[in-house]
Amino acid sequence: MKANSKCSISLFLLFLISVVSCKTANISTSTSTSPARLEDAYSKYEEGAITHRRFKHADLQPLIQQHSASFEVKKLGESVEGRSISSLDWGDGKTKVMLWSQMHGNESTATMSLFDLFNFLAGSGDDYDELRTLLRSTLHLKFIPMINPDGAEQFKRRNALDIDLNRDAISQISPEAVILKAVRDDFDPEFGFNLHDQQIYYNASGTPKQATISVLAPAYNYATDINAVRIKAMQTIVGMNEILQEVVPGHVGRYDDAFEPRAFGDNITKWGTSTILIESGGYPNDPEKQFIRQLNFMIILNALEQIATKSYERYTVDQYFEIPDNDLQLVDLLINEVQVPVNGKYYPVDLGIRRRDMTVGNTYYMSASVDDLGDLQVYYGLEEFDASGLKYVEGKVYETAFESVSAIDKAKTLELLKQGYLAVKVKNGVKGDLHSLPILVLKSTESFSSGWKTGEPTNFFLEKDGLRKYAVVNGYLIDLENPKDQEFKQRVY
Template sequence: MKNIILEKLQNWYTSNFENRINGRRILFEDIKPLLNNVSTKFKKEIIGSSENGTSIYKLTIGTGSKKILIWSQMHGNESTGTKAMFDLFKYLEDEELSSEILKECTIQFIPLLNPDGAVKFTRENANDIDLNRDAVNILAKESKILRAVLDEFNPKFCFNLHDQRSIFNVEGTENPATISFLAPSINEERTLTTERKETMSVIVAMNSLLQKVIPNHIGRYTDEFYPTATGDNFQKLGHNTILIEAGHYENDYERESTRKFNFYALVKGLHFISSTNTYNDYKEYFNIPNNDKLFLDIIYKNLKIEENGEEKIKDVGIQYKFKVENNKLEKYKCIEKVGNLSEYHSYNVINGEKLNFNELKLSNS
């Protein structure tokens, strides 16, 4: 299946995606029944526990020499990759579709690396450590687990699955950045090493598929070097690390459409890696537009705002944020921008001439 037949993949997904998990907040208790019933094609093992004692699993499948490591939810509130990963498990159970991948590759998965952060719906773990900034000090138990797997398995490719805020749009368009990719840098100079070029080549392949499904909704995340970041350090160690950032799609605050596109990207990436030994087509990576920060969930136009006793007309931009209350995830409005928002984009633009700005502010508490 070197050349994925897109229509066939879309039809397969409609009938076979993992419909037992959904929504924005994915906890260990949501995935445990799925782990208990995963196909015997997978080798399943508990490789440690979180700071609060929740089990962390590793699954292995395939017999090939090309080693690939995929993990999700190192930020507890970024669950789209976890949902896409369980969709991918079902795909890999289908021998007709996945035989090439499993013959050429050995893949290890760590679903839900940060279960304590998932409970709190925060980026950080139980000790308020951002695992994605803990690659040098390696203080967190979860960081130690990930690094131990990396060192023992020695993968050629890694997929680091994240979510990004809805404020990101594709530069030069009005579209949210539904999926963004990154080939991390290994230094401040952003040197194009052989490994980075290989990483970029895989991203080019994934982008080529997604452009057929959601054209102009794919962005490129900044490759600014972060000295303590996981992707940058794994890339520096010689493990080609592909970051997938799942973002917003129209009317998709549960990120159920985005999980599908995330899944498509993973499938394409695995098929590409399994079917090639040359990674020369990396230059198209730089033609993927950058992420910009010009998308808002709601834009209220022409609100009357009192400042220093004087009435002014301004636009107000809203981003939705999420918090856990009574063990349920609640969405609430947060004022992101105030002023002339003519350069910003939104699917929801509201004439605010008759609205009360003070009441709008109260809704953000």
């Protein structure tokens, strides 16, 4: 009897090992969303009608309607200013997944990627049909691509009531918040994707690398407890991070999970949906976030496959917490050890300069100022410069006015910079006109703001032994002896 029991136990253990091995093998072989295939899918299905971040509600409507044959398109309601808010449904499966974007009107990166994803899901007759069949048969997807169309119209964070929709989940003062809550309650998704943008100055903690993508499984209480709902989100995020580490190693951060009782992500988790926050940050030489748009497409499609196959179950909560924290220690330009004058004496300080983009229609200009100064050894610069031995010196306005901006070229501006001029005047033109010259352009004024203190505009020279070596114009560093080719986004003052 004992011998038979041991035999039975041994056979049972062999059976369990066999089952686990088969399950593991199925998981590893079922994953078709490798980075290479995801990149290929994006290149085939990128929505060509969207090429910049500052699109508006009207730009999306024909794109939504062109998918009415493949998706169930429904008008959910209207914004404060009467713009429609629509959803697109796809798939016949039992597992419900809801994805919503642009709750903040100026956070549009993921919105672009959703339209790329719509093209992919509506496609057929290629190597991705097996994946589409899997997703269609197992998932029911509900997309809301633009929750805040009024904010998008002005490319600003808040809605027309000047309310942050992500702080209106409970009071629901805004019609947009009422719509989102009603859809969530009616649809009751198992998984949710809360899609946002974050400042480009976030970095992966302890590194100079931008947090190009930050992720979070939001907390549902102040204690940030972990339940089964959060665990599934954490596991899925680990799988997404695997993709990102192959494509942009080190550029992923984990967003702060401090509980915000008014936020949609936190409350949707509280209401039983495994919620995944994606925050799109910055990446070198990607001001319109088109590469980050591709990353969103890749990790969302990967996550959908994980959910469809439940392959996220292979990952652990510990792996989730291994993702570095978000930090906020980046500046556009970090100038170290520049000598600044105070009461006739010079003091060595570090200057941290940030250039903020200011929206004008479908484009933007930059406005720079000193963000911090002193000992900035804990900061990282997207561009760093050692100014040891160099002194801060103010510049002048060129006395002779030009007819217009078009009468000046870059060669002339560099010549003027070398002569100590940081600004020129123009007779014709309008204050606010945009230009790409490496010099300040003034209209109807003979002065400009300059300084090195916190909050002051950054327009000055760096000199050594009385010779101008570098110019800082609106936060852009220019080597006067060896100027590099760089893009300037400025306006007429």
